[in-house]
Amino acid sequence: MQEIKLTEYSHGAGCGCKISPMLLDEILKSGAAQPFFEQLLVGNEHKDDAAAYDLGDGSSVLSTTDFFMPIVDDAFTFGRIAATNALSDIYAMGGKPLMAIAIFGWPIDKLSSDVAKEVIEGGRRACRDADIPLAGGHSIDSPEPIFGLAVTGIVQNENLMQNSGAVEDCYIFLTKPIGIGILTTAQKQKKIEAGDINVAIEAMTTLNKIGASLAHLESVVTMTDVTGFGLLGHLSEVCEASGISANIWFDKVPLLANVEKYRTLGCIAGGTRKNFMSYGHKISPMTQQQREILCDAQTSGGLLVFVKKDGVDAFYEVAREAGLTLQPIGESVAKKEHLVEVF
Numbered sequence: 014m015q016e017i018k019l020t021e022y023s024h025g026a027g028c029g030c031k032i033s034p035m036l037l038d039e040i041l042k043s044g045a046a047q048p049f050f051e052q053l054l055v056g057n058e059h060k061d062d063a064a065a066y067d068l069g070d071g072s073s074v075l076s077t078t079d080f081f082m083p084i085v086d087d088a089f090t091f092g093r094i095a096a097t098n099a100l101s102d103i104y105a106m107g108g109k110p111l112m113a114i115a116i117f118g119w120p121i122d123k124l125s126s127d128v129a130k131e132v133i134e135g136g137r138r139a140c141r142d143a144d145i146p147l148a149g150g151h152s153i154d155s156p157e158p159i160f161g162l163a164v165t166g167i168v169q170n171e172n173l174m175q176n177s178g179a180v181e182d183c184y185i186f187l188t189k190p191i192g193i194g195i196l197t198t199a200q201k202q203k204k205i206e207a208g209d210i211n212v213a214i215e216a217m218t219t220l221n222k223i224g225a226s227l228a229h230l231e232s233v234v235t236m237t238d239v240t241g242f243g244l245l246g247h248l249s250e251v252c253e254a255s256g257i258s259a260n261i262w263f264d265k266v267p268l269l270a271n272v273e274k275y276r277t278l279g280c281i282a283g284g285t286r287k288n289f290m291s292y293g294h295k296i297s298p299m300t301q302q303q304r305e306i307l308c309d310a311q312t313s314g315g316l317l318v319f320v321k322k323d324g325v326d327a328f329y330e331v332a333r334e335a336g337l338t339l340q341p342i343g344e345s346v347a348k349k350e351h352l353v354e355v356f
Contacts, residue, residue: 017128019091020201022120023082023157030081030241030284035291055106059176059254062102062237065168072169077102079240080116080161084197084312085214088128092135092160094217098240098313099162100143104221105238105316106175107228108168110143115150118159132160142220172228178235179255179319184341186328188223189216189315191244192272192306199280212269217313223335224316230331232324239314243288245307245353247317249295252345252352259353261343263303276305284310297354307355319345 023030032040041057054073055065063077079099083091096113103110115136119129133147140147140162147162196213199205227233235255239247244266252259288308299307320328322344332339 017088017124018086019083019088019128019158020086022123025082025283054170054173055175060250061176062105063108063166065106065173067170071171072167073173075103075106075108075166075168076163077166078116078161078163080159081312082157082159084217085200085210088131089135089138090214090218091158092132093139094135094214094313095160096136096139096162097218097220099164100139101221101238101240101313103164103166104224105236106166106168107172107224107236108166109225110145110164110166112146112148113140113162113164114148115152116159116161116163117150117152118155118157119152120156120158121154124158132158136160136162139218139220143222168228174224174228174233174236176235176237176251176254179251179257179345180234180321181257181345181347183234183319183321183345184325185248185259185261185343185345186318186320186339187239187244187267187315187342188221188318188332188337188339189219189239190267190269191239191309191311191314192269193217193312193314194243194282194285194310195272195275195280195305196269197312198282199275199278202280204275204278204280209271209275212271216269216315221316223331223337226331226335227316227318227328230324230327232321232327233318234321235319236316239311239317241284241310241312242292243285243308243310244317245296246288246292249292249352251317251319256348257345258347258349258351259343259345261307261353261355262341263307263355265340265342266307267342268306272306276302281305282310295352297351299355303355
């Protein structure tokens with residue numbers, strides 16, 4: 014098979030393709046009264062990761078979808094990353110995925126069916142890692158490659174994580190380092206050195222399974238995953254929904270290797286700039302470095318977890334069992350002028 018570089022066939026990459034938060038708010042506004050569904054525990058009111066529908070037996074079904082254009086050149090890896098990213102929404106809600114169906118667009122006049130098959134196989138690999146079936150899907154002929162999943166999951170209502178669940182006096186943790194947008198932009202700009210993209214690929218293909226375990230802890234009050242709106246965007250959504258503010262300690266935020274090197278080379282994703290334009294007024298003044306890293310558009314990023322300070326030991330134990338060594342990147346506080354202050 015001829016070597017194909019998928020990123021050359023798309024105008025955007027990964028979750029950086031997302032419509033900006035500001036524009037999305039405009040699109041979703043509706044002047045019409047919306048019907049009320051008593052069983053719908055979580056809809057779109059607080060920008061949660063998935064919808065939750067009460068089954069009446071103490072549990073809820075979770076439903077989500079996520080898809081995007083290639084963020085890496087290799088077809089199998091692209092499929093695996095896109096599927097891992099979609100599955101993350103279920104884990105972020107405290108649930109476990111049950112099954113997935115594929116969303117697939119392919120430029121059949123430009124790319125062969127052999128390459129398309131590799132994308133699907135990458136999606137199957139991620140579903141197999143999550144121990145669920147890729148049970149079907151839908152495909153179209155599209156100008157650019159597109160892949161993702163619609164995922165169905167299950168959660169016990171007492172473990173349901175919502176953006177509106179955060180409270181004051183919590184430590185804030187991040188389960189994966191950030192900088193994915195910077196490294197993948199360096200690849201798209203052909204500035205990346207051999208091997209430097211591998212840390213981003215490893216992060217993007219790691220499932221956020223730990224979310225289902227953390228949701229059982231009384232001290233964990235909410236979670237969300239960090240994707241296209243960047244760390245500050247998703248943190249702001251939680252603070253806004255919960256009526257609190259947060260302090261972020263910039264030097265404690267974990268970064269992927271070589272992020273600063275490529276940031277200084279100008280490898281800043283377009284989505285990062287759109288992010289800051291959308292919510293920068295809600296954040297305290299920042300340096301250029303802080304802005305370009307904390308607003309960096311992530312793909313298949315980690316979980317942002319709010320943990321009550323008096324219950325943090327139980328959190329550390331679950332993290333250690335999952336092979337993670339974590340430290341707080343900030344704390345939640347009473348609502349202030351800015352939703353987030355960066356120190």
